[in-house]
Amino acid sequence: MSTPTSSSVPAATSEPVVAPAFLSSAWRIYDLSLGQMLWSRRTVFMVLVVGGPVVVALILRLLVTMDLVSGRGMVDDRPIIVDGPIIFGLMIWGFYLRLSVPLLGVFYGTALMADEVEDKTITYLFTRPVSRGAVLFGKYLAYLASTGLVVLPSVMLVFFLVVPLLGGDIGSNFPSLVTDLALLAVGLAVYGALFALIGAWFKRPLLIGLVFIFGWEPIMVVVPGYMKRVTVSYYLQGLVPHATPQEGLVSTILSILQANEVLPSAAVSVIGLGFILVIGLGLATWLVERREYVLEQ
Amino acid sequence: MSVPVVAAEGVSKWYGQVIGLNDITVDVQPGVTGLLGPNGAGKSTFLKLITGQLKPSQGTVRVLGEPIWGNPALYHRLGFCPDQDSFYERMTGQQWVTALVRLNGLSETDAVEAARRALDTVGLLDAADKKIGAYSKGMRQRVKLAQAVVHDPDVLVLDEPLAGMDPIARRKVIRLIKGWGREGKSVLVSSHILHEIESMTSTILLINNGRILAEGNIHQIRDLIDEHPHTVRIQADDPRRLAHAFIEHDGVRSLTFEKGAVVVETGKPDAFYGRLTQIAASGELGEVHEVSSPDDNLQAVFEYLVK
Amino acid sequence: MTPIHDQSYRRYAGVRQEPGAAWLVIAATGIRTVLTKKFFWLVLLAAWGQFFVRAVMFYLSANFSNLDLLAPSVETFRQFFEIQEIFVLFVTVYVGSGLIANDRRSNALQIYLSKPLTRAEYVAGKLGTLLFFLLLVTLAPALMLLFLEMMFSASLAFVGANLFLLPAITLYALVEVLLSGFTMLALSSLSTSARYTAMLYAGVVLFTAAVFGIVNGITNSSSLAWLSFRANLDQIGDVIFRLQPRFESPWLLSVVVVALLIGLSVFVLERRVRGVEVVT
Numbered sequence: 001m002s003t004p005t006s007s008s009v010p011a012a013t014s015e016p017v018v019a020p021a022f023l024s025s026a027w028r029i030y031d032l033s034l035g036q037m038l039w040s041r042r043t044v045f046m047v048l049v050v051g052g053p054v055v056v057a058l059i060l061r062l063l064v065t066m067d068l069v070s071g072r073g074m075v076d077d078r079p080i081i082v083d084g085p086i087i088f089g090l091m092i093w094g095f096y097l098r099l100s101v102p103l104l105g106v107f108y109g110t111a112l113m114a115d116e117v118e119d120k121t122i123t124y125l126f127t128r129p130v131s132r133g134a135v136l137f138g139k140y141l142a143y144l145a146s147t148g149l150v151v152l153p154s155v156m157l158v159f160f161l162v163v164p165l166l167g168g169d170i171g172s173n174f175p176s177l178v179t180d181l182a183l184l185a186v187g188l189a190v191y192g193a194l195f196a197l198i199g200a201w202f203k204r205p206l207l208i209g210l211v212f213i214f215g216w217e218p219i220m221v222v223v224p225g226y227m228k229r230v231t232v233s234y235y236l237q238g239l240v241p242h243a244t245p246q247e248g249l250v251s252t253i254l255s256i257l258q259a260n261e262v263l264p265s266a267a268v269s270v271i272g273l274g275f276i277l278v279i280g281l282g283l284a285t286w287l288v289e290r291r292e293y294v295l296e297q
Numbered sequence: 298m299s300v301p302v303v304a305a306e307g308v309s310k311w312y313g314q315v316i317g318l319n320d321i322t323v324d325v326q327p328g329v330t331g332l333l334g335p336n337g338a339g340k341s342t343f344l345k346l347i348t349g350q351l352k353p354s355q356g357t358v359r360v361l362g363e364p365i366w367g368n369p370a371l372y373h374r375l376g377f378c379p380d381q382d383s384f385y386e387r388m389t390g391q392q393w394v395t396a397l398v399r400l401n402g403l404s405e406t407d408a409v410e411a412a413r414r415a416l417d418t419v420g421l422l423d424a425a426d427k428k429i430g431a432y433s434k435g436m437r438q439r440v441k442l443a444q445a446v447v448h449d450p451d452v453l454v455l456d457e458p459l460a461g462m463d464p465i466a467r468r469k470v471i472r473l474i475k476g477w478g479r480e481g482k483s484v485l486v487s488s489h490i491l492h493e494i495e496s497m498t499s500t501i502l503l504i505n506n507g508r509i510l511a512e513g514n515i516h517q518i519r520d521l522i523d524e525h526p527h528t529v530r531i532q533a534d535d536p537r538r539l540a541h542a543f544i545e546h547d548g549v550r551s552l553t554f555e556k557g558a559v560v561v562e563t564g565k566p567d568a569f570y571g572r573l574t575q576i577a578a579s580g581e582l583g584e585v586h587e588v589s590s591p592d593d594n595l596q597a598v599f600e601y602l603v604k
Numbered sequence: 605m606t607p608i609h610d611q612s613y614r615r616y617a618g619v620r621q622e623p624g625a626a627w628l629v630i631a632a633t634g635i636r637t638v639l640t641k642k643f644f645w646l647v648l649l650a651a652w653g654q655f656f657v658r659a660v661m662f663y664l665s666a667n668f669s670n671l672d673l674l675a676p677s678v679e680t681f682r683q684f685f686e687i688q689e690i691f692v693l694f695v696t697v698y699v700g701s702g703l704i705a706n707d708r709r710s711n712a713l714q715i716y717l718s719k720p721l722t723r724a725e726y727v728a729g730k731l732g733t734l735l736f737f738l739l740l741v742t743l744a745p746a747l748m749l750l751f752l753e754m755m756f757s758a759s760l761a762f763v764g765a766n767l768f769l770l771p772a773i774t775l776y777a778l779v780e781v782l783l784s785g786f787t788m789l790a791l792s793s794l795s796t797s798a799r800y801t802a803m804l805y806a807g808v809v810l811f812t813a814a815v816f817g818i819v820n821g822i823t824n825s826s827s828l829a830w831l832s833f834r835a836n837l838d839q840i841g842d843v844i845f846r847l848q849p850r851f852e853s854p855w856l857l858s859v860v861v862v863a864l865l866i867g868l869s870v871f872v873l874e875r876r877v878r879g880v881e882v883v884t
Binding site for chain 1: 693807
């Protein structure tokens with residue numbers, strides 16, 4: 001340790017006392033948080049969530065090789081011809097859009113600040129010259145990067161494993177892969193923003209997030225009227241080029257009630273999703289700036 | 298009087314039905330100030346208010362003349378060492394301090410250099426590239442100090458900075474804190490260990506049950522505690538003759554004898570010391586070897602005011 | 605008698621419970637802790653929503669002959685449990701995710717196990733807390749509905765014609781809560797974060813359902829229903845309620861999978877619930 005005579009603190013760059021720039025602060029927080037998110041035990045969860053479809057894709061290849069898949073399937077009690085692209089579409093909807101993306105959104109989005117509070121490291125971030133909103137936004141960007149880095153390669157792997165099955169062609173279906181990748185990125189962004197808001201607002205954000213994904217959304221999407229517009233999956237459906245199976249007893253009952261299901265146009269979907277993203281992140285930032293975080297003693 | 302470093306005006310803070318701080322008005326002056334109080338007194342709440350982590354339920358808190366809540370720019374000039382033992386465990390000390398000082402706007406190169414200097418200051422340069430998860434308790438405390446000072450702040454707020462340190466490290470950190478005070482930094486150190494505070498500063502802020510009990514110099518505070526007489530121990534050749542001389546003094550409340558010494562309790566310490574000095578200088582009642590005041594210290598102040 | 609009473613520490617001289625009762629203390633404390641949370645009362649209220657709806661339906665069918673279609677049947681009780689599945693998931697996540705994870709996080713596990721209680725009692729106590737609430741949203745409302753059916757119809761005809769219904773409700777509820785309870789406890793013992801545990805559990809339940817759904821859609825065969833956590837319970841439920849099993853997969857295979865899952869959970873709990881980390 002330095003002797004008392006040289007106990008002077010480091011002569012760091014003397015900073016003018018001005019309000020820190022939001023985006024530059026957010027970028028530094030992103031830099032700090034990305035490593036934390038990627039190299040943590042939560043990555044195990046991410047890998048399980050996105051590795052599962054890859055394992056299923058491998059199993060399907062095996063089943064096809066053993067001639068155990070006939071090419072005829074059932075979706076929503078409707079018989080369909082099943083080939084590689086159809087299977088891929090089912091997996092995009094069933095695994096990624098209805099499960100992985102919302103789950104990752106709930107898990108990471110609600111935990112953007114909650115993780116730091118639980119680990120009691122939030123003090124270090126809140127006593128630096130960065131605004132709290134920038135901390136949230138930076139962590140949101142890190143969430144997008146880390147989930148994107150894991151989800152998108154998983155999708156590509158599944159594409160190359162599944163699409164060639166039962167006569168499917170990779171070349172002609174490649175544009176739909178690009179669309180799907182963009183769709184999943186949008187889903188991650190929008191769900192992340194929404195659950196960032198829920199995380200900033202509520203004390204039990206995880207349960208509320210699960211209720212939203214697995215209670216509210218499946219029911220509201222099939223309820224006739226405007227209620228479906230208060231979901232994210234309604235707008236995502238408008239961008240999905242594939243079959244969109246409904247699941248569960250409840251949705252079967254409710255589907256009897258629905259008249260003509262009209263999906264939103266791509267433009268409406270983009271506007272709706274953009275609105276949810278901007279409002280979600282904006283409100284979350286506003287709340288975080290004003291909220292006090294009392295650490296557990 | 299200089300501009301206070303921290304100015305709290307009518308500050309109260311409650312958590313639901315529980316009052317953490319109760320109508321506190323206090324100015325913390327530049328220099329090293331000890332924030333003292335038993336567990337649950339409100340020290341941490343006060344520190345969280347002045348570092349902008351909590352907002353007062355009532356009143357205002359200003360640091361360096363500006364409100365601290367919602368004012369991140371002020372953190373360029375403020376460094377905080379919290380009491381909780383929490384880190385990004387997978388990072389090395391170097392990486393962690395670098396990452397945090399980058400939030401002050403430093404470039405990567407400058408940040409690395411500043412971090413190294415801060416770690417050297419607290420004696421962690423050798424362990425800079427070890428993961429914080431592998432640090433001992435004392436090292437963890439020091440790396441916390443490093444992140445608090447790395448950006449050369451004007452004001453340092455240290456919450457129990459010596460917790461878990463061995464005696465040698467403790468001494469070194471106390472020397473560091475005193476050094477920062479001499480350099481012109483304002484340091485507010487919180488502790489419930491009295492002799493630590495005493496070794497760092499004689500200026501204290503005493504808090505209990507959410508209220509400020511006393512602020513200022515330890516000795517001045519002691520003088521003002523009238524209901525507790527001062528105790529003076531005099532070691533002399535002939536304690537009994539000294540006692541005989543003192544007993545006529547109207548400020549003396551009691552006398553007790555120890556081997557080779559007489560212990561006097563007086564309600565008028567200044568007058569008593571004047572008389573004692575005369576007696577000692579004249580030598581008429583034998584030689585006076587040693588004069589000490591067992592309760593002219595922080596322990597006594599603490600006990601008298603808190604209990 | 606001395607006039608000045610001894611103020612020093614005195615040993616407890618009262619009655620001590622027999623060894624083996626400590627799990628009750630842990631369970632009771634856990635239950636009390638959860639009941640103090642207002643948000644949980646909302647979850648409970650929502651979970652009993654179906655009960656109130658069906659109670660009204662039973663009342664109407666019993667008192668208005670033209671509303672016979674609302675009359676209860678065995679399928680009614682089967683469907684009751686199906687709809688309650690989502691609340692079983694929410695309650696399991698809310699109550700169960702932190703049961704052991706929080707103790708591990710705060711090093712309380714070592715304190716527990718330094719007391720005169722066995723690891724089995726500790727696990728039993730934690731399981732007791734979770735099972736209490738799970739039974740509160742499954743067995744309790746189902747039995748209440750059966751009771752109300754008798755009361756509203758003023759007749760034992762339905763119960764008499766379906767005597768197996770009472771044991772069926774009890775058995776299925778027990779299978780469901782034991783599987784959910786053990787699985788959640790095992791996952792909770794693997795982590796120090798309640799949130800992480802909750803997501804793991806939700807992921808296991810929902811992901812296996814998705815796998816089965818996809819494979820079912822592609823292959824047009826439900827012979828792989830045993831892959832799904834929920835589908836196994838559905839299959840067993842159909843058999844318990846004497847209905848045609850909905851999937852092609854053998855129901856005995858579902859029983860085996862459920863038993864294996866419970867067994868695996870017990871194994872994990874035995875390895876993880878320890879006073880000290882065992883480094884091999």
